Amino acid sequence: MPKLVLIDGSSYLYRAFHALPPLTNSAGEPTGALFGVVNMLRATLAERPDCAVFVVDAPGKTFRDDLYPEYKANRSALPDDLRAQVQPMCDIVQALGFPLLRIAGVEADDVIGTLALEAAREGTEVTISTGDKDFAQLLQPFDDGGSIRLVNTMSGSVLDTDEAVIAKFGVRANQIVDMLALMGDAIDNVKGVDKCGPKTAAKWLAEYGTLDGVIENAEKIGGKIGENLRTALPRLPLNRELVTIKTDVPLDQPAKSMTLRDRDVDTLRTLYARYGFNAALRDLDGTPAPGATERKVSMRGTEAGWARTGAASAEAPDPRLGEKGEYETVTTREQLDAWIAKLQAADAFAFDVETDSLDAHTANLVGVSLATQAHAGCYIPFGHDYPGAPAQLKREDVLDALRPLFTDASKKKIGQHGKYDLHVLRTHGVAVRGYAEDTMLESFVFNAGASRHDMDSLAKRYLGYDTVRYEDVAGKGAKQIPFSHVSLEDATRYAAEDADVTLRLHAVLRPKIAAEPSLDAVYRDIEMPLVPVLERIESNGVLVDVAELRRQSADLGKRMLDAQQLATNLAGRTFSLDSPKQVGQLLFEELKLPVQVKTSTGQPSVNEEALEALADLHELPKVILEYRGLAKLRSTYTDKLPEMVNPSTGRVHTSYHQAGAATGRLASSDPNLQNIPIRTDDGRRIRRAFVAPEGRRIVACDYSQIELRIMAHLSEDPNLLRAFTSGDDIHRATAAEVFGRTIEEVTNNERRAAKAINFGLMYGMSAFGLAKQLGIGRGEAQDYIALYFSRYPGVRDFMERTRQEARERGFVETVFGRRLHLENIQARNQGLRAGAERAAINAPMQGTAADIVKRAMIEIDRWLAGLGGRALMILQVHDELVFEVEEAFVEELVAGAKDRMAAAAELRVPLVVDAGQGLNWDEAH
């Protein structure tokens, strides 16, 4: 049977561009994507197909743009570095002997679809080589009498049976189009049904067979998602048209004429030399093309691609970033010594530790993985214990052997979320120095707006690579086993891959950051130095008075019981005060109280605002509020915190997430110590349980109005700058300015209004929001805002400037150059866009404050490091740093910490720091 290979050139070029580091030849021309594509083509040639065609998109509009003007509207223009590689690629493709097709008015997909069907009809075996899943709609399984299959040489996957399609997509090949129409396609800007992903689409199609079936039965689908479906109904037929690959494009030549020509050796030699493809060049001169004989490979399986050609030259960096690596399990002294030698010879290495627990503070090391070059790595197990487990090296021997490398500051270490690894190694007697690069932080600095910065997501995003997930080897939920019970084979493919992929990610991300001096500075001067500081703070922990919390729990419990009994009497029946649903039924259906507030989904709300509004009509709402306040304190804090105390230290060790908040703030969890109550007396009591041990004190230092000061700095508004320089209470000064009073004349109510305006502005609040906040009319609120802006015109200009900058550049910056990209700033949806604008206004202030606090933490840590533990930094709460200090050192600590915090930035207004001290955190305020 004749064979035809259809190559989706555009998809490979695009994916190779994003997967590979930005290589250039000696003349500085970009070559990375080209290199990837060329290797892929040489592998395809090794298959000796009868016919093959390389299809690329032609520039200009296609019929889909006419159908739907927004088609691909949010796809950015081809990067210059990629565009520059298109013509050279076409030259090489043709010199290699491939027919090249570029048809205007349709996409490469449609040309491939047309040729595939034509050839299949004529009995040719068709292989579509593409990285695009949408092609699954064309599949005609061989075992079903058809003859079209798909291969993806980047992931190494083959799709050639109906079962494989069902396993991958949950629907049959002939339902793929309907599925895509329901899901939409974010890349092409085809908007599907909101919240409908592959699972939901497959579920509906399994029930109703086709898209038309789903449309006919749309009324039967319940819930929020059913509503979303009905909203989307009108655009579904168009979606189907957009995602359907055309199979009837008029073409000049039949598929069977697309035979491979002989390669043009002279032209290839010139091109390869120009772009520095040395391995390919060597093949031209004598040696047979790789794969032609000794590496004969089949089209089935991972071998099909550029993957196993062995074509990578020593001169060019390894291009196969999205490939699986080969890993070694180190169980003998000889192997270990060989790896030590490898690490000694390398400039830098990546590492990862494996433990028997996710909690860094109690975890035991069970193995270490290492990598010095991409696609290779090792796992050194020493704590795996299961029936039949092979003999392993001793933990202490391994750590002793590695210690000189890990503690050598000049030997650079690369990790992913290395704070965890640093901590575990330290608790096992290895104090790491020279922790130089962290791929999680690279990703965070490069694009803080991305939702996830974990390794699996980064590998997918930047390498197009599916990593072995933890649950793949250790299971999940109730079936999860500790890593120490995972077999050495599974452990190696998981753990060594972590080190390997870390290295590959660094190769991709480092240049992206290095290209922007301001990002590089944020990464080098703030985020990387902060890693060991946070590790120390977490490890210090804070002493908690568990007995005090238990007393509070008991007290809260009694009062909850009283409130519950009162509520039962008032309602005339029992109900769950914890259930918003039951409370809503009781208040609005049984007691027929008026609905004055609704939730975002349109349901009657029973939140605090709603219950306050009903307080004059019935006694019950107030009692429910009382109960709720008590229940919140008990369940979230007084009951929970004692569970989180580390039994061996008696202290609570939170985790700080350095890539947690897009603005650059830290986030805290397990437990979250950044939302311990302070505003009410009951809540504030909880802070009395955060105590200092005998002979020591808690000291809290916090920046006064740091974000408003940053607003003054950024806006350069003379009135606001003056207000901060004068040293008056800022809200009072604002009230005096806005309401035309002297400082002394300002009433408490006027100060309250000014405070609400000050804060509201920083969050991009509207007149509507201010009115709600202050309980005044919207018109009055608008007057306040107008008055404010007339007194502080610089602030208004700053806000407008920021919005505009965000729209034009797609991101905003802090004073120190940290960027926040705003995905939705150009959205057509007004709600989304308005939200992005508010975030744009807030981010420079919140983010600059975060930068300043981080800089202060680094300086203070450096200072405290030499003091032998007389003072420990133990908490960070955004604008506050908390210390545990020897009694005799308190005064010095306060002075030193305040100085360093105030000096962490030079703004147009002074940075003021307040400090307090006491036996517990409450007293320290």
Next chain:
DNA sequence: AGCTGCCCGTAC
């Protein structure tokens, strides 16, 4: 029993 979305509430 575990997962997920929703509602609600705490901090700065």
Next chain:
DNA sequence: GACGTACGGGCAGCTA
């Protein structure tokens, strides 16, 4: 729809 950034508890519905 209307105020930015987080984390987390309890409920309710779904899934296995």
